[in-house]
Amino acid sequence: MLTLHRFHGGLHLDAHKEDSSLAPLATAPVPPRLIFPLQQRGGQNAEAVVQVGDHVRKGQVIARGDGPMNPPIHSSSSGVVSAIEPRPLPHPSGIADLAIVIDTDGEDLALETEAPPHSRELGPDELRRIIFEAGIVGLGGAAFSTAVKTDPGHRAIDTLILNGAECEPYITCDDSLLRNFPREVLEGACILMRVLGVERCLLGIEDDMPEAIRALRETREAGDYSNIDVVTVPALYPSGGEKQLIRILTGREVPTRGIPADAGVICQNVGTAAAVFRAVVRGEPLIERIVTVTGKGVRNPGNWLTRIGTPIADLVRYSGGYSGTAERLILGGPMMGISLPSDALPLVKAANCVLVTGRGETTGPKQALPCIRCGACAEVCPVNLLPQQLYWYSRADNLERAQEYQLPDCIECGCCDYVCPSHIPLVQYFRAAKSELVARQRERSKADHARERFEARQARKEREKQERAEAAQRKKAALAKPDASEIQDAIARAKARKRMPESAPTTDAAPDQSPPAQEPAEN
């Protein structure tokens, strides 16, 4: 039996999972209009490969990125490209960037593809290529390119971890996936293990999802999945954090500034594994995912198999619309999710949950009181930081000190913020201080770079000056040389040459070897 390890801190939160998990998984209709932002992850833009007016089919690539970090985007239904124009991004600022808008035709015609070769015949590189071409990114929320993540390079990996912990309250999309598609997840795990060349897979799942655990265990017993362990972990936020889950399941820690591969593991969300299975075995690109719609602000909470690109407003409409008390629209969970200004925004690949809170579920901005250093924040911090000190240093703009207290290790889980009795928005301070640190580091490296260039230029100029001086010296010397001694030397050398052939006929180098200065002395 696998021994579980503890991480420091964490929170027991009210799960609110029954709201959405009671309803069976439903398939969302194809909306009249699909929107695909070209900016998929942290400022990386893909480029449209279709034009306005083009007719596209389901599964057709409509945009491509510039490298392995940026997999292609596929249309999730058939229709006509009606616009490629700036549209608001799913971001709290509502900032706009280019997006491809497709008016669907209701036919949902798929692109005809060849039957994929049997996956067991494919090597890791070929599998990674398929994963990339299918547009697969991490579906847990970070949307990191799966092809890149499954390529650990020189690092030795011994374990694949599948993250089904789903620790944020309200979110049940992974629960729903595991209950409805356990085989796809386990098959996906097998493919990922082949890609990574590992023999062991640990699937972590929180103990408050009994039906998902049962479905997984039954499927595992029925098939050939003996090297996949389904491990239940105690429901404790943030067990589903990658670093926390790795610690729970293996006792290892991802080194600071390192990646899980440095600890010998690769961690993938269960949804990503299912997407890998579909891509590799069925040849299907990533065009849909399960999205939880929940909160007191919607009438019928539930989980929907949703086309990527579906506007949030449409998905809420399929869920019975807003209840009268809808207050806040959150993409993701209540601890780390981002609050959105508008429901006209589309669901991107990483969108796991649309949480519409109703009256009393969240509170408005509270007046922050001074920190009383109660240390509640430090008690719950899963990284074992001292948030009260970080707050002090961040506020005082003493970023060197904040860095010394490991501010960059903050995972922004919100635990400290939630327990703070003075209602200090700690995570906001930390986020601001972290970006300020990054900016300063960038400035510093830019300054370093400029200084290096300046110094190199100075050195070059100095060298050139010296070289010029030396050349001038030589020239001067050459001009000044034909003086008496030089002439005498020449005469002496000529005389010596006359004598030498007889005395030393075999030594060619003799004239050079004997210093000219000595010859006159011999004479």
Added chain:
Amino acid sequence: MRFNTAPAPHLAPTASTRRIMQWVLVAMLPGIAAQLWQFGPGVLINLALAIATALLAESAMLRLRAQPSRAGLSDWSAVLTAALLAVSLPPIAPWWIAVFGALFAIVIGKQLYGGLGYNPFNPAMVGYAVLLISFPKAMTAWLPPTDLGAASLGLLEAWNTIAHRAGPEGLGFDALAMATPLDTLKTQLGLGRTMDEIQSAALFGALAGKGWQWVNLGYLAGGLWLLRRGLIAWQIPAGFLAALGGLSLGFFLLEPQTYPTPLFHLFGGATMLGAFFIATDPVTASTTPKGRLIYGALIGSLIFVIRSWGGYPDGVAFAVLLLNLAAPTIDHYTRPRVYGHPG
């Protein structure tokens, strides 16, 4: 549809500073009740005087500092400071003792350093220490406990004593006053008496001084309740009591005629009040887990040193103030290992 945005986390917070202060005040009730029972209603008058002064001083200072005074007053921290000071005062101390102490605690000990959260010293103990140094006579004259068979003063008699230095039925103030067991022990030891002789006096009870042991049991009960509710961390009281108990046990075993029992130390003076309510003041205490243990242990040790060899019978206030100074340094050297960093 349009929505207002807000930063994560979006869940409503469950704790509040105000609630914490209120719970700590509630946890003081068993100790206050024991004081009321053993030493009469003087403690209530002290509480009223100190709390009223503290609220007025806090409000005036917040106004002077152009801070929002409603938010400042509603956090209940001034009330808690005043209460901690008031229960430390002799129940018949003249009225201006409580007033001056509360004024000094809030104005100098708290607001002049920047208010709640910014004071390096425990304000209640700043007030107490200033009173003890400035007015030693008034500060060491306690009433005899009712356990000793003394009749307790009524509320009016207590008020007359506190307000006008007039005891009941012409009984002078000096006739009422009495030294505390810790004080008596110190004086008698200085006179060369043995521990057996001293402790056979009526003033001493089963655990510690008569009356005082009940007060300590009261604060212990409240303190355990605070621990159970997670309102204070266990490390400070644990370190505090373990160090005081351990040191006093060691010396008692070595020289039982010169050093009182560990029970006398643990249930005498302000021990339990200090361990659970004063040393645990979050603003001025150490905040790391290891640091809290060290901080508590050093306070406990210092109390033993001051009580045994120092100039004052009880050392809680001075020990706490001295360790307040060391808290930032202790914190600096006891940082926990952060995830992903080598140990």
